[in-house]
Amino acid sequence: METRKLGQQGLEVSALGLGCMGMSDFYGSRDEAESIATINRALDLGVTFLDTADMYGVGANEELVGRVVRERREWIVVATKFGNVRGSDGSFKGINGRPDYVRSACDASLKRTGLDVIDLYYQHRVDPDVPIEETVGAMADLVRAGKVKYLGLSEAAPATIRRAHAVHPITALQTEYSLWSRDVEDQILPTVRELGIGFVPYSPLGRGFLTGQFKTPDDLDAGDTRRNHPRFQGAAFQKNLDLVAAIGTMAADKGCTPAQLALAWVLRQGEDIVPIPGTKRRKYLEDNLGALDVELSDADLARIDDILPPGAAQGTRYPDASMASIDA
Known part of the structure; x- marks a missing residue:
């Protein structure tokens, strides 16, 4: 497995991580046995970077990840998050x-995972009512106490990132980034690269849309929260489906799946980028890892830009209430 470095503090992880959220929340039905098998299969195939959060399943996802990794702890990097209550x-x-709250949330996550230390601890969303210096100061105390190794932020604006990094080195920023969510290219990526912060894209497959597996909104389970996302609704769904169909055509030309093409594109954006595609099934995990074998030429990248230039996707990436929590 290819590895990549996140930040400048010594953290090194597999080039692709595994997002575990959907195993416990938000994306429809759950199958704990298959989720555990998927995590174990990921570890068998060389994935060393697992992503969870205290809000996923209201703690259940941390417990799930913890049960698996405690038996294979030495080389596994576990990232979790606090802040969304x-x-x-x-x-x-x-x-x-x-x-x-930072201190109590960390202790709760350590208890749920059963780990002695959290490898990478993110603030999940920026609290607009608390200066970032105070939050990161408390996170830095956790590092000094030996409860956390590295610090991260999620969905933070450039100015916030700079202020946080001045308090304690930030190792990674996690923000949505994919072929249909490219706004980070304007200011976020230049900022983290200037500061030497690694970048961890979540939803690098557009919440599964870029895989081509969804043909109508009814392909989503009744309880799947993606049904509430603007890009999965009405006319936007069809327009986005047309874009994905063009990606599917190119993937066929390349001899890969649409998911592999989409992930290969994200990987090609820089050696400081480690995507964390989420899945709760082994077959999709194995398909995703195949992206590491897909080579994209400059001509391929230009063709992709023609198909899905920045801003091409229809609809906002979250409903309005969730968009309001992003530190824009």
């Missing part, structure tokens, strides 16, 4: 970046 019934309670 949910009630026991799953209701969203807001964003919390207060220092006391």
